[in-house]
Amino acid sequence: MNRAWPPGMTPLRTTRRSNGPGVLFDLDGTLVDPAGGITVGIAHALTAAGMDPPDEATLRAMVGPKLADALLTHTTARPEQIPGIIASYRQWYATTGMAMGAVYPGITDLLDALVDAGITLGVATQKPRTIARTILQTHGIEAYFDVVAGAPDEEALMPGEQGYTPGKTEIIAEALAALKPTTAVMVGDRAQDVEGAHANDIACLGAGWGYASPGELTEAGAALVVADPKDVTPGVLLSLAANLQAAPQQR
Template structure:
């Protein structure tokens, strides 16, 4: 049997990346001459593919590529590093590794950004790999990212429990839905960017409210799957 595998979302789960993302999104709206959404709406951009979020919030579909280009202009100029690891997350990752878990970041953020961000903030040293979307996010879903992470570990989809337990940890509904495609449960975290009740409605197996409780919750769910 393989070691227990834990797939970890990045934005809103391991890192508070809202400042850099929301400021870059606001820049894109201003560049297009479209009114900038309110702060609550801007926060909903954190997590899902940016190519989905712009047309969902007032950007005409034919201008989505223009909006993405303007967003990335600000994001690569510094917004991508305007974030921070949530307090206690490094301790959680160390505890899970000490418990024998394989840890993989699985994020909808383009991998070309996710890897240097994880490198800059020390996440890469605490996990066994970083998997993200292609630069053209519109061609990828969270399920696709999870598929790549599973394949990198030689895991099949749907996941075969006899090969070792697998668990997703995330803060938005697309984490739950993407994991479900592969027969994987998702443990939600409430310190991210989901509106109240989103994770529960999506079918998260449980929701953790405090970072120190995450490692014990992950271990309990993995043990129950053995």
């Protein structure tokens, strides 16, 4: 049964399924292909701030990490410039960039299969929580997920400031605490997804269809790297959840 609804019509789940096995998904590059909505938006915001944007490979490397951290790591932006750049980016993304994305082919079928198998689903993303929910609603897949854990809505928070969330480890921990699965596995397309999963004592399936550079997921220690969501099954994910020491391999 397909549980996707037209944009704007996704109902909020009002009851939770019983605790059982769980799967956490990253958002950009795993569930949804931003299709340039992020990279073009970052370039737009940097240009508006009077800076030359980095090359396309560097912009792609900025998809996944927290935007403030990515700007400080990959551009010449200074800390005091970050709030303005993020505000410019978010304005462009809300009006133009979000609509450029699309759910990856095969993801909806995978979500259907997981729910039908009695697996509880959550999202663990470094995108701000409110924006993450809006993206899920826009693409008609929010109803699949019992938990959406993300970064604070105030993206320009710096280390030491109240409400700052250091990274993927803490976001995955938040999702697991809310979901309370008996066993769990993470699905994500960047090294921080793998590292955050390991820090929470769960395995990670590498979403090879996303934005990782060649070898990134295997080097980070993904239990399995899959090139196409159509090749991911409930059985594959349950086996990884049951075997945290699965040797890295390529599918």
